[in-house]
Amino acid sequence: MEKAAFGSVEDAVACLVGYGVRRGLIPCEEETYASNLLFDVMRYEPAASFVPGATERLDAPLEDVLAYLLDDAVRRGVTEDGIASRDLFDTRLMGCLTPRPGQVISTFWSLFEKSPQLATDYFYRLACDSDYIRTYRVARDRTWVTHTRYGDLDITINLSKPEKDPRAIAAALKRGADSYPRCLLCRESEGYAGRLDYPARQTIRLIPLELAGERWFMQYSPYVYYNEHCIVLSERHAPMRIDRMTFERLLEFVGMFPHYTIGSNADLPIVGGSILTHEHYQGGRYTFAMARADVRRKIEMPGFDDVDAGSWSGPCRS
Numbered sequence: 001m002e003k004a005a006f007g008s009v010e011d012a013v014a015c016l017v018g019y020g021v022r023r024g025l026i027p028c029e030e031e032t033y034a035s036n037l038l039f040d041v042m043r044y045e046p047a048a049s050f051v052p053g054a055t056e057r058l059d060a061p062l063e064d065v066l067a068y069l070l071d072d073a074v075r076r077g078v079t080e081d082g083i084a085s086r087d088l089f090d091t092r093l094m095g096c097l098t099p100r101p102g103q104v105i106s107t108f109w110s111l112f113e114k115s116p117q118l119a120t121d122y123f124y125r126l127a128c129d130s131d132y133i134r135t136y137r138v139a140r141d142r143t144w145v146t147h148t149r150y151g152d153l154d155i156t157i158n159l160s161k162p163e164k165d166p167r168a169i170a171a172a173l174k175r176g177a178d179s180y181p182r183c184l185l186c187r188e189s190e191g192y193a194g195r196l197d198y199p200a201r202q203t204i205r206l207i208p209l210e211l212a213g214e215r216w217f218m219q220y221s222p223y224v225y226y227n228e229h230c231i232v233l234s235e236r237h238a239p240m241r242i243d244r245m246t247f248e249r250l251l252e253f254v255g256m257f258p259h260y261t262i263g264s265n266a267d268l269p270i271v272g273g274s275i276l277t278h279e280h281y282q283g284g285r286y287t288f289a290m291a292r293a294d295v296r297r298k299i300e301m302p303g304f305d306d307v308d309a310g311s312w313s314g315p316c317r318s
């Protein structure tokens with residue numbers, strides 16, 4: 001359904017560009033450039049009277065602006081209808097407003113020099129403003145804390161992951177394991193246009209990190225299971241594996257970002273992560289119920305008396 005706020009594609013593009021400027025995604029010097037990129041994606045010839053940046057009075061929620069442009073593109077046959085196709089298309093639109101990866105990386109590290117928190121604040125805000133994290137969808141999630149005899153437990157019902165498009169499921173069946181990018185966590189996804197069975201990634205940004213002498217990357221999860229939910233992934237498409245190096249990397253990460261937590265959701269099927277084919281960890285700015293709970297059994301490590309360690313579950317395996 002069309003939103004009443006816009007009379008034309010020109011209005012909606014001007015509104016989207018105004019949003020990009022207000023959120024600091026693009027400087028106002030890029031209004032013309034960004035408008036033209038958006039018209040190109042829309043395959044739309046603007047009217048001769050169109051003046052980039054002249055319609056700042058238009059202000060509407062991002063979701064409504066994108067919905068107007070999507071409806072128009074579907075009506076003119078520029079893109080197909082359906083949630084997967086629409087998500088591919090609006091990500092392409094937002095990619096026109098998202099700062100280039102090199103720009104993001106250099107801003108991140110110059111803020112990091114002042115404070116790691118300033119750097120992650122910037123990076124997380126960018127992920128939300130660029131619509132990589134679809135905040136209006138994440139807002140539908142239900143989250144609450146429940147009191148149990150084991151302590152307070154966080155419960156989240158994730159309602160923001162899009163339902164799978166049946167055509168996307170069919171496409172996934174036909175495609176072998178050798179597709180590019182090899183998985184959702186491969187760094188090759190950065191800028192990838194996506195396909196029905198793989199999300200568009202023009203708006204994802206990754207920060208390269210060195211952990212335990214290896215190249216890793218930090219990105220945010222588009223689904224935000226908890227505050228500032230980030231994923232730290234290996235540059236290599238190699239299976240998850242918990243070993244001594246895991247701890248070295250995790251400890252180096254919290255040394256760099258003391259206001260973040262990080263952990264592995266295990267290299268085990270069923271109880272572990274949903275993508276075991278690519279080594280990665282889950283981090284973020286959140287104190288989990290497990291960290292708030294009392295320690296059941298303290299673990300002593302002779303020679304490391306400044307380390308507090310404990311176990312929350314049964315007897316420790318040695």
Ligand SMILES: [Zn+2]
Pocket residue numbers: 182183184185186187236237238277278
């Ligand atoms: Zn991978």
